[in-house]
Amino acid sequence: MSDIRSLIGREADIPRVVRAIRICAEEIDVSAAGGYHITCSDESEWESAELFDRLFAQQVLPRLKMDRAAVFRTMNLGGRYETGAIHIAEEHFATFASRQSAKVMVVKVNSHVGLIRREGRFLYGTLKRYGNDSACCGALVSLNSGSDLQAVAELAEQFSADGHDRLSELQDEELISPDYRALLTAVVNARLQADRVLEDIRTKMPESPTVFLIIPCVTINRNEPDNELVVGEYGVDATGSELNVKYHGLGSNPLEYRIEIDRGLLKITDDQYA
Numbered sequence: 382m383s384d385i386r387s388l389i390g391r392e393a394d395i396p397r398v399v400r401a402i403r404i405c406a407e408e409i410d411v412s413a414a415g416g417y418h419i420t421c422s423d424e425s426e427w428e429s430a431e432l433f434d435r436l437f438a439q440q441v442l443p444r445l446k447m448d449r450a451a452v453f454r455t456m457n458l459g460g461r462y463e464t465g466a467i468h469i470a471e472e473h474f475a476t477f478a479s480r481q482s483a484k485v486m487v488v489k490v491n492s493h494v495g496l497i498r499r500e501g502r503f504l505y506g507t508l509k510r511y512g513n514d515s516a517c518c519g520a521l522v523s524l525n526s527g528s529d530l531q532a533v534a535e536l537a538e539q540f541s542a543d544g545h546d547r548l549s550e551l552q553d554e555e556l557i558s559p560d561y562r563a564l565l566t567a568v569v570n571a572r573l574q575a576d577r578v579l580e581d582i583r584t585k586m587p588e589s590p591t592v593f594l595i596i597p598c599v600t601i602n603r604n605e606p607d608n609e610l611v612v613g614e615y616g617v618d619a620t621g622s623e624l625n626v627k628y629h630g631l632g633s634n635p636l637e638y639r640i641e642i643d644r645g646l647l648k649i650t651d652d653q654y655a
């Protein structure tokens with residue numbers, strides 16, 4: 382099993398996650414690479430962004446200028462995929478080298494959740510920030526508590542993909558413990574935003590032959606170095622005339638998730654990925 386698959390559903394330190402993504406990209410064995418990172422606007426996501434830049438972009442991507450590489454970025458409330466972005470990002474990395482054979486286009490899709498430990502309990506959805514208990518992810522907490530933000534309306538619509546009312550399930554205390562609501566909302570969001578990237582990839586062939594690796598992840602923001610949980614891995618081969626899509630990982634049904642804390646680290650399985 383590849384390193385990235387062994388991390389699915391398991392909380393791990395971010396350098397380990399990013400290295401596993403890099404190895405997975407390098408194993409595809411093509412001559413060029415591109416990168417795209419989707420995160421929430423929340424400043425607590427700096428660490429995830431910086432490590433993806435340092436341990437992936439600077440190691441793998443072509444130089445943009447001044448001997449620096451950079452990923453294409455989307456940053457907005459809740460880390461929502463912006464329709465059309467994958468095509469623009471892919472076109473940017475459709476370099477001469479990529480046209481000679483193919484490229485791997487890594488799309489890391491981050492949702493996030495704060496964690497504080499108090500009196501032996503794990504409290505997800507809150508971060509100690511500037512001396513205060515602060516909602517984290519604020520956009521996803523607002524999604525569950527109600528808000529008139531445009532971003533929250535978009536997220537609510539996306540959470541009902543395929544006619545499945547995930548929000549009612551996440552908000553039902555009989556079905557899902559409120560202790561895990563913010564965490565599981567972030568897992569569902571990461572998976573759904575990755576699905577939206579895939580849907581968009583299906584609308585247009587890439588500028589140069591491409592294998593897309595779409596990795597939905599949840600950052601666990603803490604007062605120590607953050608960790609991440611890999612939700613799944615999409616491999617989308619768009620090097621021929623038809624797309625070949627494979628997915629390994631958790632689904633987007635919150636009722637199927639099973640949570641364990643194993644030696645202080647989170648482990649999530651579901652009926653799709655036990």
Ligand SMILES: [Zn+2]
Binds near residue numbers: 422521
């Ligand atoms: Zn956020």
